[in-house]
Amino acid sequence: MNLLLLEPEELAADGTARITGRRLQHVREVLGTREGESLRVGVLNGNTGTARIASLTRDGLVLETQLDQPPPPRAGVDLLLAIPRPKALKKVLPAVASLGVDRVVLLNAARVEKSYFDSKVLVPEFLGGLLRLGLEQGRDTVPPEVITRERFKPFVEDELEAWLHPGSARYTLHPGAPLLPRRAVGQRAALAIGPEGGWVPFELELLGTAGFSPVSVGARTLRVEVAVAVIIGALG
Secondary structure, three states, X not given: OXXXXXXHHHEOOOOEEEEOHHHHHHHHHHHOOOOOOEEEEEEOOOOEEEEEEEEEOOOOEEEEEEEEEOOOOOOXXXXXXXXXXXXXXXHHHHHHHHOOOOEEEEEOOOOOOHHHXXXXXXXXXXXXXXXXXXXXXXXXXXXXXXXXXXXXXXHHHHHHXXXXXXXXXXXXXXXXXXXXXXXXXXXXXXXXXXXXXXXXXXXXXXXXXXXXXXXXXOXXXXXXXXXXXXXXXXXX
16 A cells, blocks of 8 residues: 545545544554554545554544645546456456556457456446555556446447547557557557457457557567556557
8 A cells, every 4th residue: 555545525624534444454554654653645536645643543543634745647548448357357447547547448349258247346336446456556546437338339339439538549459460659748548458369350340440540569468457557658
């Protein structure tokens, strides 16, 4: 935990906050922080800063916060992600939050198991918890917006253009395609990452009509949780 993330309702008018549960346990047992010492803190969708530990007991942690710093810059990236198996999704969601991805569409595809959309990972409370883990890792406070779409063709044909930011560079990850170019400074990017086995020709064609160009990041085949980090880094 590189940042202790507070919920807005936990922050009192005088700038203090009382913490219990998982975060208290982490401060006590992992960080080993004592009364009078300071922690990095942030408020969900708000500022970051530091907090002095005013009180630390087995029952609760009282912080005196100073939240005077903005969260880190965004990556300027949106993801169209063929929904992976739940075990992988539990790794992907914290990763995209820690990398500053703005929006994620968990999308159906021909090579996606339809049962993935019934996973408990997509339960809002569970999903939100995974995003918070990523924010704590990346010292961020702004989670990505995550939506699910179980029908590929209607989403690409009817929703995708409105969902994209105007002027975004659009890329589809596909083995054997030309290497992903570095984007212009300040340019946004939208990345379409397929399922295990890749996009089928029909899906590639439909994404192509929406302006997505096939690219790759080299000869290696990467797991999706690794691919996301490599691709965002390669974009520059």
